[in-house]
Amino acid sequence: MKARVAVHRDFRIGSIDDRLYAAFIEHMGRAIYGGIYEPGHPQADENGFRRDVLQLVRDLKIPAIRYPGGNFVSAYNWEDGIGPKDRRPVRLDLAWRSKETNQVGINEFAQWADMAGIEMMLAVNLGSRGLEEARNFLEYVNFPGGTAWSDLRRSHGVENPYDVKMWCLGNEMDGPWQIGHKKAVEYGRLANETAKAFKGFDASIETVVCGSSNDGMPTYPEWERQVLEECYENVDYISLHKYFGNKSGDTLNFFGKIEETGRYIQAIGGAIDYVKAKKRAKNDVYICFDEWNVWYHDRDEDSRRIKAWDWPESPALLEESYNFEDALFVAGLLNEFIRRSDRVRIACIAQLVNVIAPIRAEKGGPAWRQTIYYPYQFASLYGRGIALNVGVDCPTYDCRVADDVKYLDVAGVHDADGGFVTLFMVNRHPDEAADLDVSLTGFAGARLVEHLSMEGHDLRATNGPDAQDRVAPGRGAGLGVEDGRLRGGIAPLSYHVVRLDVS
Known part of the structure; x- marks a missing residue:
């Protein structure tokens, strides 16, 4: 398969927000x-946090993390x-039919996030609760002292405020399954008043309003229009969620869902533009794609288990074992986020550990990287800078889901400060290698300094506690730069990270 690729220094999409590689973790x-x-x-430290898991998280260089939910937050009393x-109550979590012990709350999580080097992105309950509780939470978390809630925090041993700048205004409020589900106008008004209060406290706070839970919702995309018409001037982002699966076993259709996601982003971008024009607004609203991942391997079985069980504590739930096909999909989806980074400023892989996650950890046992860990890690490490229009x-x-899907998927990022161009490439073709000819206009003297690849694995191959590196990246081969062009071949069904020194 012949493939020509054009990379030009001056053909740019725009600056990538580092938070494009954020994460999400929920009490579930x-x-x-x-x-x-x-x-x-x-491996637990003196505070009960697992050091092995923490190191795997640190290696991802995650810029921000959304917490504590998710569906959980819509009935959560912070x-x-x-x-x-020893005085914290045990509560019933209505979202996942389990018991919440509250042994980890905002102060413990903030301590963990600080150790991990991650900025917090907090969600407030606008389902069963509202503006007053959200305002109190903000004061507890962000005010220095001298008020009831800030002094309460200080009495709990936290002298300095956390100064959290990103706040999610509820979760999936369009979903009938959500505790406190609301109609679009009703929710939009509540979100607007909450955002006004937060920005009245601190104008530099960024607020995220709930968009559609997925693009299959019957209210999509009218939900976005109605919500934004109520709150546009006081919010900075609108959230999108989407999970992916391949129950049919059709690999190429699975990969085609990345194109479907691009249409989703484009449609919501249109809704944003329409409301901005209608309101004659001066501010811009961007997309926060704050839940995304592959989720289908055990989804139906887990749904049956949740309905049947009797309120257990922290049960094993949604512990997907990701295979090589999933890794190729995640690599392509991250490429799509890079290409849409003019619209999508924040994106959160859902979730981080055990629950539909790149990291798995056995109780009392080892922790390991799932197959999807690697494309997420490489994008986070090397996908920061200027997104190139490749x-x-x-x-x-x-x-079934898209036409004219390219077999070769390429995204490019120019790190001008570091002097590198990184190409993220997925050959989706099931049988044919891609014979590459990549022009590098404006990058005279480019040198190939690193080539990582994931290839040659069975699509159903997974990692596990006894085979932690069955699917892992290795050193790539077969590519080189000559006469200002990157040339060579990449195998079918493979993922490649190519680092070029252009300093």
Whole structure:
């Protein structure tokens, strides 16, 4: 398969927000308890946090993390998670039919996030609660002292405020499954008043209003229009969520869902532009794609288990075992976020540990990287800078969800400060290698300094506690730069990270 690719220094999409590689963690399953926090584990520190998990998280260089939910937040009382641990109440979590012990609350999570080097992005409950509780939470978290809530925080041993700048105004409020589900206008008004209060407290705070839970919702995309008409001037982002699966076993159709996601982003971008024009607004609203991942392997079985079980504590839930096909998909989806980074400023992989996550951790046992860990890590490490508008000329295919899907998927990022161009490439073709000819206009003297690849694996191959590196990246081969062009071949069904020194 012949593939011509054009990379030009001056053909740019724009600056990538580092938070494009953010994450999400929720109080559900074993994400918190048995994930990041497991007192008594051989790797636990004096506060109960697992050092092995923490190191795997640090290696991802995650810029921001959304917490504590998710569906969980829509019936969560944040006050339950503060103060002496032996006095904290055990509550029923209505979202996942389990017991919440509240042994990890805002102060414990903030401590963990600080150790991990991650900025917090907090969500407030606009389902069962509202503006007053959200305002109190903000004061507890962000005010220095001298008020009831800030002094309460100080009495809990936290002298300095956290100064959290990113706040999510509820979660999936368009979903009938959500505790406190609301109609678009009703929710938009509540979000507007909450955003006004937060920005009245601190004008530099960024607020995220709930968009559609997915692009299959019957209210999509009218939900976005109605919500934004109520709150446009007081919000900075609108959230999108989307999960992906391949129940049919059709690999090429699975990959085609990345094109479908591009249409989703484009449609919401249109809704944003329409409301901005209608309101004659001066501010811009961007997209926060704050839940995304592959989720289908055990989804139906888990739904049955949740309905049947009797309110367990931190049960094993949504613990997907990701395969090589999933890694190729995640690599392509991250490429799409790079290409749409003029619209999508924040994106959060959902979730981080155990629950549909790149990291798995056994109770009392090891922690390991899932297959999807690697494309997420490489994008986070090397995908920061200027998104380049890369042209790709190659054969295409049609599938159920999209037409004219390119077999070769390429995204490019120019790190001008570091002097590198990084190309992220996925050959989706099931049988044919891609014969590459990549022009590098404006990057005279480019040198190939690193080539990482994931290739040659069975699509169903996974990693696990006894085979932690079955699917892992290796040193790539077969590519080189000559006469200002990158040339060579890449295998079918493979992922490549090519680093070029252009200093």
